[in-house]
Amino acid sequence: MPPFFMKARFYLPGGDNSYKNIAHIVYIGTRPGVDRGDADIGDRYFEKFKIDSPAGHVKYAAERPRSHGLFGADEKPLDIKQVMEELKQHDGIVWRFVLSLREDTAKRMGYIDRKSWEDALRASVSEAAGAMGIPESNLRWVAAYHAEAGHPHVHLVIWEKEAQRRRGVLSDGERKDVRKAFIKSFYAAERSRLGVEKTALRDMIRDVARGEMDRAHDLVVRIKSARQEVRAMEGGTTGVAPRLSDSDREDLARRVENLAKIMPGKGRVALKYMPEEVKAEAREIADWLLAKPGFAASSGRYKEIAREMAGHYTSQDQRLNQAEENAYNDLRDRVAQLVLKTAAQVQKRGPDKAGRDYSFSLAGNLWRNVWHAIEKARSREEARGEMEKRAQDEKRMRRREKEKEQER
Incomplete structure (x- = not known):
């Protein structure tokens, strides 16, 4: 599995797709940790429970208060029933994404809890949607984080407030730009750290090469010390903004x-x-x-x-x-x-x-x-x-x- 993985599917309006989209929302929001990263899993959930109306999903969610893990563009808690009702009324395309990191990569970069994934998505979804031709003003999205062993991931569902795009499939260029938007956000701190560390090490080696070869041990100490400080350059998580x-x-x-x-x-x-x-x-x-x-x-x-x-x-x-x-x-x-x-x-x-x-x-x-x-x-x-x-x-x-x- 590559360090970063993205899978995308789309569902056109009509038929059973609106119910399947609702089932997908219920599943990813109420069953964290079970999903293996399959973007189709909501459909199988739809078939398994034989739910033929949104009312069945609403009842299921309502019986499990505060049990869902959905989040969106705002830090305000989401009402899963409102999301389901909105998707029921939606007459446009719905896109589902699975975004995953290898566990070792996630640990190294600090993506070890829901908040870190929320921050990454809130910093990147609007840009990714823009690559699909969806402006932020017409964008709706929800996601759920699953702390799966080996490949922690998020399920992301995107749709338009007012249906405008008529083509569900992403072109090669769009897919590349969408992926780039997510990678830029997830790897931002890592790129900053590596770039600054590279500059710091280059400058120190240059100084030593100017006639201080007898200070080789000191160089090693300085490099180790610089690496500690360079890690601080990425800032880590910026925490929750003031209220x-x-x-x-x-x-x-x-x-x-x-x-x-x-x-x-x-x-x-x-x-x-x-x-x-x-x-x-x-x-x-x-x-x-x-x-x-x-x-x-x-x-x-x-x-x-x-x-x-x-x-x-x-x-x-x-x-x-x-x-x-x-x-x-x-x-x-x-x-x-x-x-x-x-x-x-x-x-x-x-x-x-x-x-x-x-x-x-x-x-x-x-x-x-x-x-x-x-x-x-x-x-x-x-x-x-x-x-x-x-x-x-x-x-x-x-x-x-x-x-x-x-x-x-």
Whole structure:
């Protein structure tokens, strides 16, 4: 089995397929750990229990309160009966995916519990659906994690809110892009770790090759130490985002809607290309987010790290303050870019037609995306700071050693 495995099937509307889709939802949601990764297993469950109406599935699920393991785009718990009813009424295609990792790969990368898989899917499903031509605004999905020995996996079910796509089969290009979207999310931390470790080792080997071959043992020690810090560069799991209150959700949705109204209707959605008025508004929203409880501590620490790293080279308050300000501006603009992308989604539908539920949903997604971005940036800067501190300590140690040799 390859380190990452993806299987995809589709079910056209009509016939028994709506009931089979409902049966599949019930099965993956209420029987965690039993499924072996077969995307057809829901159909056999349908045949086994001879359920000829959605009412039978509703009764089965209702008799097992809180027993299902379904999750979706939002962290809010799902009502399995509502999902089943929605699929019953759905008149479009339903896609089923099985995404699996080898157990050794899952352990190495930290995918050992439901939350880690939830985070990976929430970071990738919208991009994968986009590769299928399904925009996030028209996307619905649910999934369930099965901690199967040897190959932990998730069952993912995707459909459109309003049926538009008429072709169920994925082209070779679409399948490749969908797979790439999932791999990019699952392996993001691993790629970051390997890339930074490669750079760190290259730089240290280069330094030693410049005439310090007698410090080979020290190089080994430094490499081991660097590897420990490089692992921190991936940040691990960013945890659950701070709770978004109803008032903040409403405020954030309103701010994003107002931004959408003044954004250009065409062109690249990038902060640096936006008119000054749009830049200012996006940055104001970013400032508002970064000042929120839960976010403020991480953004504050990000600035502190920049100041500490600058302190390795200067003690002038003006330069230290400037380093801190530059770090904050960099982080704020990263957040502002996320804000712009969310506003672009509102604009695409039309700010006045987006609707309260749609805007609120986007506000929740933006809140979580900002949290993940801040936490990853902070953890990376902390690791960089530790590596820089060690490098400065070693320079001072070498300087003292040379001074002692000269005194002799």
